[in-house]
Amino acid sequence: MKLSVVDTERCVGCQSCMFACARHHGEAGLSGTCIGVGSIGGMERGFKVIVCRACVDSPCVKICPTDALKPRKGGGVRFNTTKCIGCGYCQDACPIGCVFWNDETNKPIICAHCGYCAKFCPHGVLTLEKKKKRKEAGHATR
Amino acid sequence: MLPDDTLANVLYVDLSKKHFRIDKRQDLFDKYIGGAGVAIQLLREECPEGIDPFDPENPIVFAVGPLTALFPLASKTVAMFKSPHTGNLGESHCGGRSAVAIRMAGYGAIVIKGASDIPLYLAIHKDQIHFRDASSLWGIGNSFTVGRIIRENEPEPGLRTIMRIGRAGEQLVSYSCVVTETYRHFGRLGLGAVFGSKKLKAVMVSGKRSLPVSDKKEYKKVYHEIYQEAVSSPVMKKYQDLGTAENVVPLNKFGGLPTKNLKEARFDGASEISGETFAEQYLGRRLACSHCPVACIHIAALREPYEKAYFYKTSMISYDYEPIYALCSMLGGSDAAAFLKLMDRIEALGLDVMSTGVVLAWATEAQERGVISEKETMGIKLGWGDYTAYMKAVRLIVEQPNKFYKALARGVDRAASLYGGDDYALAFGGNEMPGYHTGPGAHIGVLIGSRHSHLDNAGYSVDQKVLAKKQVSPEELAEALLSEERWRQILSSLVVCFFARGIYKPDAVSKTLRLAGFDIAPEDLLSIGEEIHKEKYRFKTREGFSLDKLRLPKRIFETLSPTGKLDEKFIRKTIEYVKEEMSRSPGRH
Known part of the structure; x- marks a missing residue:
């Protein structure tokens, strides 16, 4: 399973996905979110x-000095918080x-x-894709 | 409230000394929830009695609420200040990213006092407060440009609000607004001019944090319920589809659409400026405030030839019902493209669009009647629907090159006091009228409303839903308006958008508040609302407001409303009843 951005043209900038992600991490507010929505130079655009x-x-896995980040089956990474020393290399x-930071x-x-954010996208910008259908190229972030 | 919630933090900024401090004010939030309830207390504490609104001591208060960033639709920031437009209580609400940004920066409220010697903008990044020199931004003709420059100078895109003024605020036009995120406003009562008087060009706020909840499992469940209602409830649908512009056609059919300075209440050109027309021909994008899945903000894309052949310019311009009323029907204009251009200029200058439209409508009629001439207008011939003339006039209102434009920059009451024509100067309680001539409820509602806004108590809705069908007594009408306004104090203390009033009913409010650590039974909410309403009235009375002194423009009795010819005696009686009611219940003091 992989989270995918279907079409940013449908995005209205409500940031419901960001709040959903934090809630799924057991938090209210925005510290615990790893999805970001912002304008591309003014909301009109x-x-x-x-x-x-x-x-x-993944570059983040390759640079992690403590093996806190490991490749995940089918792409992406798994994070082991107990091994992490907070060096921030992965973010750089x-x-x-896409590596968000909890201050x-x-x-x-x-x-x-996990796809929890997609459940709270009112306009179908996000979707959780089945592994087989994965597209290599495309508009994953924009 | 929960003990570790940063909502209790109030940031006090002194622009004179370039100094700030953060105080814990849990006392205020525990008692008055947040938003309007807390803001009026801070205003009463900080605003010296009887001061000039441009005195440095006039505070600007911003407040958000416990549900902000916790639940959807609690997305408004309440601003309070002494209004340079009415000389009394200034209260204005704004969405965009403002509320979530303030809450995520770690504040429940911000109080700004003093005045700077040089233009500056405030950059509030959590507990890092920067006083940035804005000398190079002062005088920039277009408020969009100011927003862009600050956007590029400051970090945290997507997690910030940039509240700024245009030339109108710098020039102290008494109905200039503060613009956030390009398309949302602290409109109406002149917050922009208070910014301008303090040499404060902008306030940007950013932050990101986690918030405490009393029960994490229950929180997710209740969140889900509110969210589902927000995206699927029929009460939210109109805001999603055509937006507030949907009102144009039904209001016109009903005969309550103010036209040509309310000489009429039906407009021939209504179908050309309808929500349907804008959606079909111009709608270019829909936007949402932070943490609102509804996305009611409708942006038109206007493509027009520009200067030479094969040069085109595409402007993205926000529209809503009220701007369409103020700049189209009220001015007798039905050219949608020309309206959008005028709207764009008004946004760039940072004027309140509703007051601007009513001021222009008064001036047009005054010139038509020969009360003013081209000598006053500096050669401009104002005529119904002549947008070329209006484009020139709005610029002069901001620049104020003569006595006439100086008067227009203070609103229709001031203009009519100098030139005559107060019979058709359409202001209520000093604030220019909103787009409803639906019956007595609309006008009384604005007169008695604590901020003289149609949103205070929705009198226009009472006209359409009740008075259109049956007669009511002055007492019943007064009761309907007062009880709505009292309940709305709760919504604006939670800072829940009024569009979501169908979702946040007392039970839902009580349930969501419990998760933020507030234990308030649904039936107790009403008495808190009543108390907040009284507190606002106490401030208004202190500053010289009286229900006995309200002016009723003759025009509203001349133009037939959908409920028939308005009766002055009925209106005065209703106001009298409101007065009795306001002085009767003692409340807490």
């Missing part, structure tokens, strides 16, 4: 939706900004591709 695209051979390594725990928040 529309929005970008930044979310882990479960890449193969991801070129699309309160000083650790990254890594998307588990």
Whole structure:
């Protein structure tokens, strides 16, 4: 299963997905979210939706000095919080900004591709794709 | 409230000393919830009696509520200040990203006092407060540009609000607004001018944090219920589809659409400016405030030839029912593209669009009657539906090159006091009228409303739902308006958008509040609402407001409303009853 951005043109910028992600991590507010919605230079131009695209051979895994991040079957990564020393290399390594940071725990928040956020997207911007249908290219973040 | 909730934090900023402090004010939030309830207390504490609204001591208060960033639709920020437009209570509500940003920065309220010696903007990143020199931003002609510059200068895109003023605020136009996120406003009573008087160009706020809840499992469940209602309830549908512009056709059919300075209440061109027309021909995008899945913000895309051949310009312009009323029917104009261009200019200047439209409508009629001439207008011939003339006039209202435009920059009451024509100067309680001539409820509602807004008690709705079908007594009408306004104090203290009033009924409010650590039974909410309403009236009375002094423009009796010819005696009697009712119940003091 993989979370996928279907069409950002439908995004109205309500950020319900961001709040959903935090709730799924057991938190209210926004510290615990690993999905980001922001305008692409003024709201009149529309929005970008930044979310882990479960890449193969992920840069964040390769740079992690403590093996807190490990490849996940079918792409993406698994995060072991007890091994993490909060160095932040993973955040710097991801070129699309998908490693979010929880300032309160000083650790990254890594998307588990659970699809909870997609349930709270009112306009079908997000979807949880079955593994077989995965598209390699496309508009994972924009 | 929950003990570790940062909602209790109030940020006090002094622009004169460039100094700030953060106080815990759990006392206020425990008693008055947040939003309007807390803001009126902070205003009463901070605003010295009888001061000039442009005195540095006039505070700007922003407040959010316990449900903000916890539940959907609690997305409004309440601003309070002494209004330069009415000289009395200034209260204005705004969405965009403002409320969530303030809550996520770790505050329940922000109080800004003093005045800076140089233009500046405030950058509030959680507990890091920066006073940034805005000398280079002062005087920029377009408020969009100011927003863009600050957006590029500051971090945290998507997690911030940028509240800024345009030239109108700098020039102290008494109905200038504060614009956030390009398309949302603290409109009406002149918060923009209070910013301007403090040399405060903008306030940007950002943050990201987790919030405490009393029961995590229950929180997820209740959240789900509220969210489902927000996206599927029929009460929210109209805001999603055509947006508030949906009102144009039914109001016109009903005969309550103010037209040509309310000389008429039906407009021939209504179908050309309807919500349907804008959706079909111009709708370019829909947007939402933070944490609102409804997305009622409708943005038109206007493509027009620009200067030379094969150059085009596409502007994205927000529209709603009230701007359409104020700049179309009220001005007798049905050219949708020309309306959008005028709207765009008004946004760039940072004027309140409703007051601007009513001011222009008064000026048009005054010129038609020969009360003013081209000498006053500086050569402009204002005529119904002549948008070219209106485009020029709004610029002059902001620049104020002569006595006439200086008067227009203070609203229709001021203009009529200098030039005459108060019979058709359509302001109520000093604030220009909203787009409803539906019956006595609409006008009385605005007169007695604590901020003289149609949203205070929705009198227009009482006209359409009750008075259109049966006669009611002045007492019954007064009761209907007062009880609605009291309940709305709860909504605006939670900072729940009024569009979601069908979802946040007393039971739902009590249930969601419990998760934020507030134990208030549904039946107790009403008495808190009543108390907040009284507190606002106490402030108004302190500052010289009296229900005995209200002016009723003759025009409303001349133009037939859908409920028939309005009766001044009935209106005065209703106001008299409101007065008795307000002085009767003692409340807490």
